[in-house]
Amino acid sequence: MRRRPNSRPNGPLSVIRSIARWLLAGLLVFAGLSHLFWARRGYRIVVPDWVEQVTPLDKDAVVVASGAAEVLLGAAVVGLPRERRRVGALVAAFFVAVFPGNVHQWRTGRPAPLMRSDRARFIRLFLQPVLVAWALWSTAPVTPDAAAPARRR
Template sequence: MKTFARWLLALGMMFAGLSHLFWARREFQAQVPDLVTDVLPIDKDGVVVASGAVEIMLGAALIVLPKERRRVGSLLAAFFIAIFPGNLAQAMDRRPAFGLDSDAARLTRLLFQPLLVAWALLATRD
């Protein structure tokens, strides 16, 4: 069961990463907090592309680096925590993206973030 959960997570991460790079770039830009681009010398599209590349690498690492599974799971959990402020900014600023066009929908999405963290950790532990 853990193997299935890990593969599903890996494939989901790679799919999400590819969507950052291609068909959903504008949608993901709605999640980039303004503070990020105010502080760093990068625009929202650059943040989306970079995070997409990280998602692809983490997803692939879950598959191709089985001896590093636990470490990759920890990095993935940290990544999910790191992107939470973007999801929070989308909710607080009421930015519609990915069909999240109501406060209830955006709040529900926030509640799923801890589940992703748990999934990354539990699926990569022996």
């Protein structure tokens, strides 16, 4: 049976990527909502002081903007399937863009939501590349050849 060119592969890799994509979307939406509501005050600590000097935004505005961006990116991960690869690149870029805040928090030792110890803040630095890879991998296209098991001739 021939596969139509625009049909999606349904192999195990496709299912795993789909689950990873939905989990990523959920993480982004949850984190974004926390920035907008219950943890908003705590996240202002993470914003480096220099951000107010190089942008017209204060720390609270940065937290709100990043929270809104996370919610929108999370929705886009699952809501824009034709733009999946680009959205994945945007999510990865977002994770890179917020990394200076993670470094700032680690260097200053300031507690923030879920980051109350030096160890947690240090581990968070190594989690960021994992998030970048997760965003890129889970939104990458699965080709029919990659999804199909290898066949012997």
